[in-house]
Amino acid sequence: MADTFGSDTEAGQERSDFRLGALLVEPDQNCVSNGAQRHRLEPKVMKVLCVLAGRPGEVISRQELIDQVWGVEHGADESLTRAVSLLRSVLNTDKDLHSVIETIPKRGYRLVAEIGEVEEPSEAPEPAAPLVEEAAPFVREPWRRDTNISPVRYVSALVVLAVIMLWTGVLIGRSSSSAVAVPEKSIAVLPFENLSGNSEQDYFSRGLSEEIRTLLTQLDELKVAGRAPPSVGTAEGMDAQALGKTLRVSHVLTGSIRSDQDRIKVSAELIDTESGYQVWSHGYDRLLSAQSLFDLQKDIATDVAGALSVSLNVQEPNRILGSDTHSLEAYNYYLSAREADVFGMGDRSEMLALLHKALELDPDYGAARVTLAMNTGAQAWNASTPAEASAFLAEGRAMAEEAVRLNPDLAQAYTALANFQALDGDWLEAGRDNRIALERSPNLRVLHDQTIFLMRTGRVEEALSIAQRGQSSDPLNPDRAATLAMAYALLGRHEAAQASLEHYWTLQLPPGDWDAYAWTIEMQAPQTVESLTALCRRLVGADPSLRPLLAPVIEALPDTGAALRAVGAQFESGAGAHPNRFEILAALAAQLGDPELALRIWRHELEGTRLRLMRVWGPVYADMRRLPGFADLMTGIGLPAYWREFGWPDRCRPAGASGFDCF
Template sequence: MTPSTPAPLAFGESAIDFAGRRLLRDGIEQPLEPKAFAVLALLAGTPGRVFTRDEILDAVWGHRNITPGVLNRVMTLLRHALGEDAQAARYLHTVHGVGYRFDLPAIAPGEPSQATQGSAPETPPVPRHAARQHASDRRSMPRALPWLLPLLAVLAFSGWLWWPHPAATPGPATERSIAVLPLVNAGNDAQQLYFSDGLSENLIDALSRFEGLKVIGRTSAFQFRDSKDDSATIGRKLGVSYLLTGSVQRAGDVVRINASLVRAADGSALWAEHYDRPYRNLFALQDEIAQAVAGALQVKLLSPEAATQPGDRPPGGSIEAYNAYLQGLKYWHDEDFPQAAGHMTQAVQLDPAYAVAWAHLSGAWSTVAAFSNEAPAVAREHMRQSRVAADNALRLAPGLGPAHAARAYLQFYGFDHRGALAECRRAVQLAPADGTVLNGCGYVLGGIGKLGEAIRLRERLLSIEPLYAVNHYQYAKLLAAAGRLDKATKYLRIAEGLSRPGSHPGSQQMYIAIARGDVETAREIARNQSAPWRDVYLAIAMQISPDRAAADAALAKALDDEGPAKTAPYAIAQAYALRGDADKTVDWLERAPAHDIFFMLVDPLILRLRDDPRLIAFCRKTGLPPPGESEALSIDQIRAAGSTRRL
């Protein structure tokens, strides 16, 4: 090491090895471009100092003849690698109008420093909010102290727990913000709807590559198909200033597109054009429309690299492959994954270099294998096909975010939590505005107990998909696991308002009532569930009742030979966890399907036994991380937090 090279720096869950030019997070190296690491090394080498943008450009690039968007992109990559965002920065701070500053976390007097100089640790220090008291430590404590443990865990967690988070509902529209409403299928041919929807989604993807332009995702924008709302109402609901509308008709070898860019506030047209082009020139036409819209909004590409990123088009230019891909995408969004896999297979047969189609093919087959009731041999074959597809996608396009996400899902379903964590972080780094990546990795990171990161991904997805009910619902579940029950209730209500009646069970509200110790509300919610879940939910809800005879009777009814226990073993495990019966909890967990076990480490009921050797052994045997490493709170810790706030 040269004298000018700083010693390794460890902070929070991260460590910087300056000599090795590596950033590690939770012991996993984060892939960074050389220029991105150089910026990080410059800022972190002198914590607290403000570097102007020109100083950074001179030091790292040697000149200033680059677009401002390049540095913006690098800072975004660094924040993703460090697990933070600009709205809740811990380390990388923007000094508006000047430049950037790297700060180390504040250390309380007498507390050992989190930033350590010396050799880079193989595994960075465990963050304070995830630290847990071991059972052996508890046995050595005076008898009057064990009741403090849940409270101490909550207080240690509170530094993250009460950190302000970005608003999740659409706020005032930013000046450069747009929603692409689904292009009208002007030919009225239902068989061509996938084509008009696919072109709409392509425009969303293309516009997302322009600097400073907020683009609403497909799920939220497509809710306004055939809407009678005026432009002002749509703009307000989506939080955007502009709407791109139009129609498309494919007639033989000709594509006819009408497109208009309007101001949402008053519906006035900013730009409009009509196109009649040969179908074989479709890709050039898509580019022409995106450039025209960007020109009208006066925005430019994020960086030169953005233009070369793999998109949704086949690299060989096969219109037939693209057509198969669009059909597969239609079934993907409909959650008909076997049909999606069939069309994606056709797309890659027509163009074997079609990386994004390989990525979707992998995701489709792994989802089918993990969540359907296939015979074991069939599921194994679909997992094999998924692995082949993911390998092909990454070989063809190592920088494709959805390909890394596809690999992450495979590793998650195979209980390789470290591999899944690294791949999801890479996927989000490469595709920070891809709704499918954010949603999928939100599930993965929550499932392996990385609650803080999972919540941040859900919040990012809220900003581009403000009307996506599933995301509101999953965000609420994570908030509840963090003990933020009031906010969780708020987002559950939003999800219910956005969903079709009955599309989300009321069980999550029941779990919040259990966390509050409100047996009457929990029981009432359980009674309103449909059969056969009613008896199972009653068995869970009644375990917090002071009437032990009623609790026993409710559980016995759920366990009856004619009851639903055989189809809901995980729910029975939750009931036994509330009773504190670790043996029977683990017994029922062993009967549960893998797709229930995937998300066990974000379940406050099961985490009530997080320090029990039997649950720890079950996680080890299954391949899950130790339950003590999960950042989610147990039901007891959530209650302790509520008691502390009331004091």
């Protein structure tokens, strides 16, 4: 291997600096500036711009752009769309470049701005005022970290977020006056510091830390906090005691990694956050190979467990399970993909490509296969047709089944399979596989999958309890906050749902804003005709592709009868190709007082895919659930057999020998 850590450095840009209208483009620096502001782009976004600039005025097909920039088959189409959108957001800041990248329907894109060369100065220029560098939106590459984000900024954001969360009571669903106790037997694993002198290997240091954290979740008595943001462990001005208070743990594990040719050296340290004293430390020096890395992870986790057994009486494990590949290259690709998944530092297409590379090197790599299964299935959320969604889900289920076969000890393989089984209507099998996963390892990822599954079955109160635990253990994970917001909304706790939603927006990088997910949550609360009209307009503003769907409804309001006729007409016509179209129409029908129409729409949606099934348990559909047809729909889906074995949902109860009523 040319590079032991498989860092996949970006190919050098072929273009020198050039002018785009009044903008200066510096490909080698991945920067675009206008003399006052400097925007930094991700390498692949810059490469898209360079390909277009190489042939100005010429239409370049989407496929050619994908081939030149990504060179992968899996999911790059979505990345190209996002890259063009991000370029427009930067380039259109110049008023003279209002249409710099033009979309040619069914053909591709072309650059319509004038390209100019950068003149070399004849003599040394006067020192210019420093440019204000503005961080533009970007698509992160999974194996890279934005080196311009300082550790101090990360920790400052961490502290501010912690204060906000404690103030609003979002963490555990209580008021801000409630005391938050630090569990005695608890630990946070901080990202290990990379001392190798190559920032492109940061992903490896963080990945190793994350793997050790996962191994520690196998200790039944130990509460293991969710992942800490990158660079927290090396932040200036934040000692172990402050970190312990922020992350609410009694101990932190930190360390450093240095690679030297064919060897890897790791220093690990366990610190008591109350006293600030070191409990344990050790240095490890190993040959660099896949097996030695997995042994190293297990050795560190076992040694930490041994140290905690002395200070906290944590029972040492009989065994700690490690990774399941012998390919160092495959492991590196998996760590890169996992960083995108865990830290939100990449997009799904890059993650899928990296996981496919890992499996090409080791087809029997169970952990990589289950991660690929989950992300393959997740593409069904954005499918435009039920057939397309079903294809993604079928592919994901086959991968999850194979992951269970390859690694029967991998807990998340069972929860992944359980969610696919549920979406296929195999609820009993899904319930049993979830039970197996919890027996294997009730870690945060398993519990998150369990939360989604329980909400689909209507057991939302139980799901909320698990979601609150996940948020408490992993307070800086946006997925936890989003799931908690949905659970609150489905239970009619609208203020708590809104607080969790706002918390979710603050955790996104870059920070998010009102979107279709927020609309779904707000539609569970009672709406007036005026507020409903405003929400519809706001949704179109957030997603202009929904204008054809919602324009007739908006035009008909405030006449509720006319609006309902418009909803019905849109449903009967097929409602276009937007993934959320039927969910949106069903919520409008329910809010406008026609539960029969809402049920007809949901029946059509659930016959295609059950991804959005959890929505039917919200308060807006209370009248719909009382209709006899709703019980028939749930019977057709196959849920009653699951309920009788595993527990009835919050909104349904058994009636007679085989019937049930919902409310």
